[in-house]
Amino acid sequence: DQQVKQNSPSLSVQEGRISILNCDYTNSMFDYFLWYKKYPAEGPTFLISISSIKDKNEDGRFTVFLNKSAKHLSLHIVPSQPGDSAVYFCAATYRNSGNTPLVFGKGTRLSVIA
């Protein structure tokens, strides 16, 4: 049973426009969420995170929104650039878990078209 779901396997966006990547989770105990970006044949790199005490976190062109009641988060990239083309993974965990690593979604492949 998937606890973190990324229902769109792929997304295509024009350069300069907004990219919105979505993620849903089922475990209400999750209280910390992360986004990673991955290029082919490389390890994922950390992008941005958000704690459940917030509903928005911004870092440059990247903003993550959290809707706890809907158990949904999204990553907005504005403006999108060709170098943003990669697979994006959503991950979740919960504080004071003592023993619980991150739970990852299956990823969404973003293609930014020039």
Place this chain on the structure above:
Amino acid sequence: DGGITQSPKYLFRKEGQNVTLSCEQNLNHDAMYWYRQDPGQGLRLIYYSQIVNDFQKGDIAEGYSVSREKKESFPLTVTSAQKNPTAFYLCASSITGQGAGDTQYFGPGTRLTVL
């Protein structure tokens, strides 16, 4: 330069052979992890270790073994019991493994192909 290194980048082995993948970090992180990535499957956790001389099974530990004798090293052995070993293997580390939203940092990965 601080970071996580995995070697080799590409690895080939014959069916029925064991093979060990290396993962080293000089970030002074307590926790280390092994994941496997298959097309369309995302990242699946194999094993993790929150402290030296201790480790726990992840979601797909069957056919794999690990050791954590040193803080900076967490080698993964893919045994002949692993039915589908061909995959991209990723090692990661975090400051601690005690929740609290600990961010994981990944190495570059090893592509294992079984011939």
